[in-house]
Every structure is written in C-alpha cells, then in structure tokens.
Amino acid sequence: MTDVAATDRARAARIVWFRDDLRLADHPALLEAASAGPVVCVYVLDEESERLRPLGAASRWWLAGSLRALDRSLMEFGGRLTLLRGAAASVIPRLARQLRASEVSWNRRYDRAGRRVDDAVEQRLAADAVIARTFQGSLLYEPATIRSGAGSSIKVFTPFWRKAKTLGEPRAARGKPAWIAFLPDVPSDRLDDWRLEPSGPDWASGLRAHWVPGESGAHERLATFLETGLAGYATLRDRPDRLHTSRLSPHLHFGEVSPFQLWHAARMAAETSGGKAASSADVEKFSAELGWREFSYHLLHDVPDLAQRNFQPRFDNFPWRSDQAAAMAWRKGLTGYPLVDAGMRELWATGWMHNRVRMVAASFLVKHLLLDWREGEVWFWDTLVDADPANNPASWQWIAGSGADAAPYFRIFNPVLQGERFDPAGDYVRRWVPELARLPNDHIHCPWSASPQVLAQAGITLGRDYPTPLVDHGVARQRALAAFASLKLPPA
DNA sequence: TTTTGAGTTGTTCGA
DNA sequence: GTCGAACAACTCAAA
Numbered sequence: 001m002t003d004v005a006a007t008d009r010a011r012a013a014r015i016v017w018f019r020d021d022l023r024l025a026d027h028p029a030l031l032e033a034a035s036a037g038p039v040v041c042v043y044v045l046d047e048e049s050e051r052l053r054p055l056g057a058a059s060r061w062w063l064a065g066s067l068r069a070l071d072r073s074l075m076e077f078g079g080r081l082t083l084l085r086g087a088a089a090s091v092i093p094r095l096a097r098q099l100r101a102s103e104v105s106w107n108r109r110y111d112r113a114g115r116r117v118d119d120a121v122e123q124r125l126a127a128d129a130v131i132a133r134t135f136q137g138s139l140l141y142e143p144a145t146i147r148s149g150a151g152s153s154i155k156v157f158t159p160f161w162r163k164a165k166t167l168g169e170p171r172a173a174r175g176k177p178a179w180i181a182f183l184p185d186v187p188s189d190r191l192d193d194w195r196l197e198p199s200g201p202d203w204a205s206g207l208r209a210h211w212v213p214g215e216s217g218a219h220e221r222l223a224t225f226l227e228t229g230l231a232g233y234a235t236l237r238d239r240p241d242r243l244h245t246s247r248l249s250p251h252l253h254f255g256e257v258s259p260f261q262l263w264h265a266a267r268m269a270a271e272t273s274g275g276k277a278a279s280s281a282d283v284e285k286f287s288a289e290l291g292w293r294e295f296s297y298h299l300l301h302d303v304p305d306l307a308q309r310n311f312q313p314r315f316d317n318f319p320w321r322s323d324q325a326a327a328m329a330w331r332k333g334l335t336g337y338p339l340v341d342a343g344m345r346e347l348w349a350t351g352w353m354h355n356r357v358r359m360v361a362a363s364f365l366v367k368h369l370l371l372d373w374r375e376g377e378v379w380f381w382d383t384l385v386d387a388d389p390a391n392n393p394a395s396w397q398w399i400a401g402s403g404a405d406a407a408p409y410f411r412i413f414n415p416v417l418q419g420e421r422f423d424p425a426g427d428y429v430r431r432w433v434p435e436l437a438r439l440p441n442d443h444i445h446c447p448w449s450a451s452p453q454v455l456a457q458a459g460i461t462l463g464r465d466y467p468t469p470l471v472d473h474g475v476a477r478q479r480a481l482a483a484f485a486s487l488k489l490p491p492a
Numbered sequence: 493t494t495t496t497g498a499g500t501t502g503t504t505c506g507a
Numbered sequence: 508g509t510c511g512a513a514c515a516a517c518t519c520a521a522a
Contacts, residue, residue, distance in 0.1 A: 148519085148520060148521080149520070149521060149522090150520080150521085152519095152520090154519085154520075155518080155519065155520090156498085156499065156518085156519055156520075157499085157500070158498080158499070158500085159498090159499095159519080159520055159521080163520095238501075288500085292500085355501090356501075359501065363502095398500090398501095405499070405500085405518095405519090407500085407501080407502090408499090408502085408514085408515090409514085409515080410502075410503080410513090410514045410515085411501085411502045411503080411514095412502075412503070413501090413502065413503085414502080414503060414504090417502085417503075418502090477503085477504095481514085485515090488515070488516080
C-alpha cells in the first residue's frame with residue numbers, strides 16, 4: 001500500500017451503526033470511530049430480516065422520540081443522524097460501498113436474531129474488505145463470561161451476581177466524544193415517513209405526558225432519581241404510591257444511558273449526597289436490579305427462544321386455560337381487583353407499570369386466570385415502553401414458575417393483601433381507577449366487601465361502575481395449586 | 493463423587 | 508394481634 005493509499009484510508013469515513021444505544025456519552029463504538037476520522041451515524045429500521053421480533057407499538061413511539069433526540073444531539077456537533085430502512089445485511093454494506101467507508105462500528109447486542117443479522121453484516125463487509133469493529137456497551141458482563149466454578153452456565157441469580165462481582169468493578173463510564181467530524185450530505189429517510197407514531201387515534205398522549213425519550217431525558221430522570229428516589233430505595237421501591245423507583249427502564253432499554261453510567265452514578269451519589277443519604281443497602285439493591293437485567297440476558301443467551309419456550313420443559317404439559325373474555329378483562333384493567341386493574345390501566349396510559357404491580361398483575365393472569373404466560377408477555381411487549389427481549393420473557397417465566405430460579409409454585413399473590421401492604425392509603429388505586437376514588441381506605445382494595453351503604457356513598461354500583469371480581473381469590477388459589485400439582489413428576 | 497445449604501419479591505392456618 | 512410452620516420437592520453451585 002502506498003503512502004497515498006494509506007492516507008486515503010485514514011481519511012475514509014467510518015460508519016457508526018446505532019441500535020439500542022441511542023446516546024453519545026459512554027458509547028464505545030462512537031468514541032473510537034470519532035477519534036479516528038470522519039463518521040456517518042446511521043440507524044436502520046429493519047423490518048425485513050427474518051426472526052427479528054417486530055417492535056411493539058409503545059416501543060415504536062419511544063424509538064421515534066429517541067431518534068429525534070439523537071439527531072438533535074448530533075446537530076450540536078454539526079452532523080445529522082442518517083435513517084435507512086431495510087434488511088441491515090443489505091443496507092449497511094450498501095452504504096459502506098456508497099461512502100467508500102473503511103470501517104463500520106457498533107456496540108454488540110445479545111439476542112439471537114440480532115446476532116445473526118450482525119454476523120451477516122460482518123461477513124458481507126468482509127467480502128468488500130470493510131472492517132467491522134464491535135464493542136461492549138450495553139451490558140456490564142457479556143453473556144458467557146460469568147460461569148460457575150465448573151465452567152457451566154449459572155441458573156440461579158444469587159450465585160450469578162456474586163460471581164459477577166468477583167470479576168471486579170465495571171469499567172468507568174466515559175463521556176461524549178470531544179468532537180465529531182461528519183461526512184457531509186449523506187442521504188437519509190425522513191423519520192415521519194417511518195410512521196412509528198400512532199396516526200389514527202392518538203393513544204400516545206399519556207406517553208408524551210410521562211416520558212421524555214432521548215439521552216437528555218434519561219439524564220434528567222437519573223438526576224431526579226438520585227436526588228429523591230435512591231435514599232430509601234431498598235424498601236420504598238416496592239411502593240407504587242411513591243416515586244422511589246428509578247423509571248429508567250425504557251431509557252436503559254434504548255441505550256440512552258448505559259449500565260456503566262448507572263452503576264457508577266448510584267455509587268457517586270451515595271458518597272456525595274447532600275440531603276437524605278442513600279445507604280449502601282439502597283445502592284446494592286439498585287445495582288442488583290441492573291444485575292437482574294444482566295442475568296436475563298445471560299439466560300437469553302442460553303435459551304434464545306425464551307419468549308416462546310418454557311425454560312423448564314415440564315411446563316409444556318401445564319393445563320393452561322383458554323378464556324378470551326378473561327384475557328380481555330385483564331388487558332383492559334377490568335378484573336375487579338383494584339390493584340391489578342390500576343396496574344393494567346397505568347400500563348395502557350403510560351406504557352409503564354410499577355415493578356411490584358407488574359408482579360401482582362402477571363401473577364393474576366397466570367395463577368388466578370390460569371392463562372398462558374406467553375399471552376401476558378405478548379401484551380407487555382406491545383404496550384411497555386421498556387419492552388425488552390431478555391427482561392420481559394425472563395420475568396414472565398419467573399412469575400409463572402417455568403423460568404430459571406423461578407418463583408415457587410405456592411407463591412400466589414393475594415391482590416388485596418398486596419394492595420393493603422404496598423398501597424396502604426389507596427393512592428395508587430385512586431389515581432388509576434378513579435371510579436373507586438370515593439371508597440374509604442378499608443375497602444379500596446376489596447370493593448365487594450363494602451356494605452351497600454358504603455358503596456352507595458361512594459357512588460358505586462358493582463357490576464355497573466366497576467366489575468365484580470372475575471374470580472374469587474380463594475377459589476382461584478386452590479385451582480392454581482391443583483394445576484401446579486399436576487406438574488409433579490410421577491414417582492419413579 | 494458426594495454432600496450440603498440455599499434459593500428476589502408470599503399466603504394461610506393454627507397455636 | 509402475632510408468630511412460626513407448612514406449602515413439594517428439586518435443582519443448583521460450591522465445598
């Protein structure tokens with residue numbers, strides 16, 4: 001290679017392929033590429049590659065906002081985000097040829113369909129002598145790096161997380177690139193043409209009211225959490241009537257903030273906090289939530305079809321019921337159990353549900369209604385702004401009992417007790433189930449137990465203004481225990 | 493190899 | 508009202 005050719009090569013553009021890492025800070029692929037020469041930042045809407053799970057409606061809404069935010073951030077550096085649609089294995093190599101790019105860089109992803117696409121892209125680039133550079137940006141510990149003493153995959157969270165922590169502190173978070181030089185005039189789709197946002201009925205108003213997709217929104221949310229949520233997090237995170245969860249899940253899913261940033265930010269905040277101090281238990285608990293995300297990806301790596309197949313095969317024989325009316329009532333928040341209904345309505349209105357309530361609502365579908373966990377998983381996938389290919393199925397399987405390190409079969413949440421314990425004044429229920437707002441506290445989680453006078457005073461006729469319970473808790477509990485007992489292996 | 497202790501998030505019942 | 512045991516037995520991870 002002559003000196004001239006080498007110089008050309010050094011000046012050739014590098015493509016940075018953004019995926020679930022829609023940020024500028026702590027973005028290893030971008031940092032490396034921007035330090036080497038001019039870049040083209042591209043996002044590919046891939047609705048063509050086989051097996052890629054189509055985004056849910058709430059995720060599409062979020063993606064639109066996040067891409068718009070990323071584009072604005074790049075404008076501050078003098079560039080734009082290039083939007084392209086099509087099968088990535090065609091689109092990325094074609095772009096590389098058009099731009100005579102020398103390299104394409106991206107942060108690795110970990111779902112099977114995504115990995116297959118990335119492998120195909122890498123192969124086609126190699127055929128054109130374009131270098132693919134991949135980086136670790138989205139997980140603290142990549143799948144298959146954490147193994148048991150015997151070298152096998154770990155299937156229980158606690159030893160998994162203990163082992164992870166013996167590997168040392170996650171690397172420090174890095175900043176944004178100091179500067180980015182852009183290759184000019186790269187053609188791009190218009191975001192509006194992708195129709196990611198609702199066009200008919202505008203169901204996204206609740207989402208807009210609750211969320212600010214994008215890196216700035218993520219950091220604002222993080223700052224608020226560190227100031228007001230982290231202190232007491234270990235216990236108050238369970239309270240849906242309080243604002244003590246981080247609400248960072250969608251930002252983390254879309255990579256607007258990295259787990260490395262969160263890990264260190266929580267520690268830093270606990271050390272330097274001015275007012276209410278976060279305890280080490282608070283920080284550990286928050287870190288463990290990041291750990292559960294890591295664990296879910298670790299499981300997804302072992303079982304790529306985690307959203308379809310029971311992790312424990314014996315659940316393949318589980319006697320799930322089929323009951324479209326019950327499923328519909330659950331989705332609409334009309335089960336007659338206020339905490340469940342509040343959660344399902346919060347989900348519909350905001351694209352998000354408090355973690356404690358997710359457990360109760362999911363347990364209700366699986367154990368009270370005996371409906372297949374996959375039915376719930378699909379609904380959450382469509383409606384959650386934080387819908388995640390690892391967390392969503394892993395959590396559903398955990399609650400169903402079919403997962404790794406699963407909830408024991410006898411753990412059947414009582415929606416009334418859970419409500420009284422975690423929403424003691426009924427504030428959460430009143431917010432999302434306003435027709436019950438005038439019920440006194442001692443009946444807010446069990447309206448059917450109120451006397452006719454109390455119901456009348458609250459302006460409620462059960463069955464008209466609010467449903468009678470879809471199933472009786474005691475009856476449903478016994479039915480679930482019997483169904484789970486049928487899974488027991490016959491004696492050898 | 494065998495053994496041992498442990499395993500996110502709960503509820504109910506009876507003393 | 509409080510408290511401990513039962514709810515199955517199993518699988519996993521490490522010693």
